[in-house]
Amino acid sequence: MAYTYEYARGALTVDCVVFGLDEDDLKVLLIQRDIAPYEGCWALPGGFVHVDESVDEAARRELREETGVDNVFLEQLYTFGAVERDPRERVVTIAYYALVNLGDHPVAADTDARNASWFPVYDVPDLAFDHDAILDMAYERLRNKIRYQPIGFELLPKKFTLTQIQRLYEKILDTTLDKRNLRKKILKLDVLEALDEVETDVAHRAARLYRFDPEKYLQQCKAGMGFDL
Amino acid sequence: MAYTYEYARGALTVDCVVFGLDEDDLKVLLIQRDIAPYEGCWALPGGFVHVDESVDEAARRELREETGVDNVFLEQLYTFGAVERDPRERVVTIAYYALVNLGDHPVAADTDARNASWFPVYDVPDLAFDHDAILDMAYERLRNKIRYQPIGFELLPKKFTLTQIQRLYEKILDTTLDKRNLRKKILKLDVLEALDEVETDVAHRAARLYRFDPEKYLQQCKAGMGFDL
DNA sequence: TCAAAAGTGTTGAGCGTACACCCATGC
DNA sequence: GCATGGGTGTACGCTCAACACTTTTGA
Numbered sequence: 400m401a402y403t404y405e406y407a408r409g410a411l412t413v414d415c416v417v418f419g420l421d422e423d424d425l426k427v428l429l430i431q432r433d434i435a436p437y438e439g440c441w442a443l444p445g446g447f448v449h450v451d452e453s454v455d456e457a458a459r460r461e462l463r464e465e466t467g468v469d470n471v472f473l474e475q476l477y478t479f480g481a482v483e484r485d486p487r488e489r490v491v492t493i494a495y496y497a498l499v500n501l502g503d504h505p506v507a508a509d510t511d512a513r514n515a516s517w518f519p520v521y522d523v524p525d526l527a528f529d530h531d532a533i534l535d536m537a538y539e540r541l542r543n544k545i546r547y548q549p550i551g552f553e554l555l556p557k558k559f560t561l562t563q564i565q566r567l568y569e570k571i572l573d574t575t576l577d578k579r580n581l582r583k584k585i586l587k588l589d590v591l592e593a594l595d596e597v598e599t600d601v602a603h604r605a606a607r608l609y610r611f612d613p614e615k616y617l618q619q620c621k622a623g624m625g626f627d628l
Numbered sequence: 629m630a631y632t633y634e635y636a637r638g639a640l641t642v643d644c645v646v647f648g649l650d651e652d653d654l655k656v657l658l659i660q661r662d663i664a665p666y667e668g669c670w671a672l673p674g675g676f677v678h679v680d681e682s683v684d685e686a687a688r689r690e691l692r693e694e695t696g697v698d699n700v701f702l703e704q705l706y707t708f709g710a711v712e713r714d715p716r717e718r719v720v721t722i723a724y725y726a727l728v729n730l731g732d733h734p735v736a737a738d739t740d741a742r743n744a745s746w747f748p749v750y751d752v753p754d755l756a757f758d759h760d761a762i763l764d765m766a767y768e769r770l771r772n773k774i775r776y777q778p779i780g781f782e783l784l785p786k787k788f789t790l791t792q793i794q795r796l797y798e799k800i801l802d803t804t805l806d807k808r809n810l811r812k813k814i815l816k817l818d819v820l821e822a823l824d825e826v827e828t829d830v831a832h833r834a835a836r837l838y839r840f841d842p843e844k845y846l847q848q849c850k851a852g853m854g855f856d857l
Numbered sequence: 858t859c860a861a862a863a864g865t866g867t868t869g870a871g872c873g874t875a876c877a878c879c880c881a882t883g884c
Numbered sequence: 885g886c887a888t889g890g891g892t893g894t895a896c897g898c899t900c901a902a903c904a905c906t907t908t909t910g911a
């Protein structure tokens with residue numbers, strides 16, 4: 400079966416920058432290509448947009464198929480449309496970025512036999528196509544957005560400690576923060592629910608656990624939320 | 629001549645939200661469609677991306693061809709990829725927004741015999757396709773971005789007065805601002821060059837003219853510019 | 858009892874906001 | 885000389901940043 404058009408048409412793909420956080424670092428999920436071009440090279444997960452699915456759906460599907468990641472924060476980043484970005488033919492790609500709790504997606508590599516692996520954002524190999532540029536933009540967007548929207552919680556387990564939040568911000572913004580000021584700021588936002596639980600299995604005083612409360616967040620949004628580092 | 633592919637491919641278009649400012653209002657440039665679907669309906673200027681031009685180039689070209697607008701601030705907004713957004717067939721569109729000095733582009737409607745016209749953003753007719761949603765997002769982006777990046781000057785003539793800036797912000801943010809505070813804030817940014825010229829043809833004391841200085845702006849950017857309303 | 862991280866308040870400086878009057882010019 | 889907008893300074897309150905010690909727990 401074939402499809403014919405009056406004018407030449409480029410192909411349309413989606414690519415996803417998946418960020419995850421563990422105790423050590425902010426990481427990105429990459430897959431190793433098993434076909435040319437860039438065979439053997441690491442690349443962002445992604446693939447062709449089907450003609451009967453929305454672009455958003457395509458991004459979620461590819462993420463699921465290539466990495467097993469599902470039901471996560473996913474947002475459109477930017478569309479990369481340079482003529483020569485794919486050596487085979489004209490391909491325009493719509494880039495997305497996702498935030499996942501790395502603990503829930505330890506090694507990935509579900510569907511294909513392809514290699515999938517987490518890389519620290521500070522130590523990523525050369526990527527296929529213009530994926531380096533896409534990753535750079537995604538990381539910049541994350542650094543900016545995290546300052547004025549509470550998306551950081553997407554990178555943590557459902558229940559987390561305030562110290563985990565602090566480490567999260569410190570790793571993403573690559574800085575150090577004052578513990579007391581950060582706690583005041585976070586709690587003043589009034590989007591967290593303090594649980595009656597504490598950490599377990601720690602060799603020191605256990606920290607209280609919190610949960611992000613979407614209800615509270617909506618309230619604050621309506622009231623004109625102010626966020627800032 | 630025809631082009632054949634193994635899988636069905638959607639079409640790719642660009643659409644541009646062109647903002648302009650005059651003494652009365654913030655306005656958007658629309659064109660009236662002369663073909664179905666939505667014949668006679670107002671729509672954003674735009675058209676198909678050629679296979680041998682980048683998406684950015686396509687946006688600039690369509691803008692030039694359909695409205696005569698050229699050499700202006702133009703930035704990618706978002707890609708709209710719902711399946712049914714065009715009743716004819718699958719069309720994904722990459723939306724851009726542009727800022728122009730309305731004085732330089734008074735009536736437009738260059739190439740085609742199509743109607744082109746400026747509408748106040750607060751009083752826009754129902755638009756073709758999902759162009760209402762695109763316009764909404766563009767306007768929201770403009771409101772947000774203008775608070776932390778000095779893009780507002782793109783809407784003014786090269787030489788302008790501080791009062792013009794104030795009216796600009798007041799119109800876009802739909803609010804009123806304190807004259808003294810705004811002037812302090814703008815001047816403290818240190819991105820303007822004060823000229824040795826003043827307004828002419830005004831029936832009262834003539835205001836000093838300023839010019840946006842890209843050099844100074846770069847300096848400030850490096851130093852970690854802070855902007856805010 | 859020691860190690861390791863949790864948790865907690867206060868102060869000073871700088872910034873943003875509110876606010877009112879004189880000045881220059883054209884008619 | 886009058887009408888119209890141009891241009892300027894100060895005082896207050898609040899927010900943000902800097903800063904160190906006590907508490908709890910497990911080993």
